[in-house]
Amino acid sequence: MELVTTLPRTGPHTGPLTRDELDALPDDGRRHELIDGVLVVTPAPVPRHQVVVGELHLLLRSACPGDLQVFLAPVDVVLGAADVLQPDLLVTRRRHVTRRDISGAPLLAVEVLSPSTRRLDLGLKRERYEAAGCPAYWAVDPDEPRLLAWELREGRYEQVADVGPEQEWTAATPYAVTVRPASLLR
Secondary structure, eight states: OOOOOOEESSSSSHHHOHHHHHHSSSOOSSEEEHHHHHHEEOOOOHHHHHHHHHHHHHHHHHEEEOEEEESSSSSSSEEEETTEEEEEEEEEEGGGOOOSEEEEEEEEEEEEEEETTTTHHHIIHHHHHHHOOOOOOEEEEEETEEEEEEEETTTEEEEEEEOTTTTOOOEEESSSSEOGGGGOOO
């Protein structure tokens, strides 16, 4: 079973963890993110998760316009001083890519759900992307398979799709791409 660990800052320097302190952590093969300055650590994903990520990457990349770029985790998305996230996939404008990270909200953030990250992905992470102005957020459940999609409307996420295994849905944001959840499990 996968575990998500949240580690509040302790010791003589309490308060939110900073981006620089996050960068100083050793590479241990796990995903390290900051949410409200709290370190969130998750283990490496399981193969089924990675199959879905890989298929989605191919799908998104094949339809991606030239001024945009698709990224796979791990890559830092800096939403603010206390929020540095690593979505499983993202689409961003090329001009927001720095040598170190993605600066600001992507156009699309995608999380592939797992038992240990489901609540985090559908709760806090979705809320952070919404607050940062990320135009589209998707959550893919590889066990059903199912795709949930939200788009930003007047500053709030509105669910625009709940797509079952054999259904097809064509996203409009950030660009037109058609997804059938069952095909993501090749």
